[in-house]
Amino acid sequence: MIQVGSALLSIVLFYFMLCKGLGLLVINRGVRVNYTRKVGHFAMFMLPSLFFALFNIQDTHERLLLSALSTAILFFAMCGWSRRRSLTAQQMFASIDRPEDAPNTLSWLVSQTVAGLLVLWVTQYIWLAIGVPLELLYITILATTFGDGLAEPVGIRFGKHEYTTKGFFVDKTFKRTLEGSATVFVMSMLFCVLFKDYFAVHQFVLLCAVFPLALTLTEAKSPHTWDTPFLFMVGNAIITGAYLL
Incomplete structure (x- = not known):
């Protein structure tokens, strides 16, 4: 369980840092969110596997559980409640918020992720x-x-x-x-x-x-x-x- 908890914490922290960095590129550098969003897409699919190997998480059930929990935490950190209270949450959300998706950006992402898992x-x-x-x-x-x-x-x-x-x-x-x-x-x-x-x-x-x-x-x-x-x-x-x- 310690390994699972450590892997979860590591994945979530990396997600937070990555999304904040990408969001700052959108806000301060004018990078298209279509690109930053896809970087996040790759990270969400590929990053957990790196930490599974690092923490020797072999069980498929544990892997899917870690993927689900880390994604849920990330999306909660970017929800409207969080964004109203945290500049970091606003910056993270900027990395995925395509103008054409508003106001459904997060609801679409959450629902498709849950369905996919x-x-x-x-x-x-x-x-x-x-x-x-x-x-x-x-x-x-x-x-x-x-x-x-x-x-x-x-x-x-x-x-x-x-x-x-x-x-x-x-x-x-x-x-x-x-x-x-x-x-x-x-x-x-x-x-x-x-x-x-x-x-x-x-x-x-x-x-x-x-x-x-x-x-x-x-x-x-x-x-x-x-x-x-x-x-x-x-x-x-x-x-x-x-x-x-």
Whole structure:
């Protein structure tokens, strides 16, 4: 328990420092929040794994619990109640508050994070029951982290072919680009290849044929800021089917 508590404290402190630093870049340097938000996106998915290794947290249940608790603490630190009382909370929130998302920035982030973690939690129990290696969860996690994470900055920098998608329970459209969607496809294929040793040849061929395209279409059609749970559901379902084939 001491290791778990130390890991939780370390993750939360790093989150706080990172978000405050990114928020100051937005406020004082005019850095686009679209970029700082994605840095936070990468940190939220990748940072816990570093501390899991540092504190030797091996149990999947403990890992998911730490991810959920650290994220909950971070979001509470940026909620309206906190921002009214703390300059640091305001600076942290500036790192994620895209103008087009207001006033739903935090509610969308919290709800999609809870839903995404719930999908992972349910998936691990199903996979334990049917014999699918839990390591394969990282195919979808990493494809989402790098594919969805890079799609927006790539689209902003290089996007020429735009299309629209709906927001989550709002009558408003948001722009995405084919260039950003192509990033999802490339990253999804990359992580299929990196995990190929877990699959027989015919399983791997099926995975590569279906997984990247399915995640690309899912990301393209998912509600704005609420694509993570859909990517997790679709990706893990395809991995399950390919592994059991």
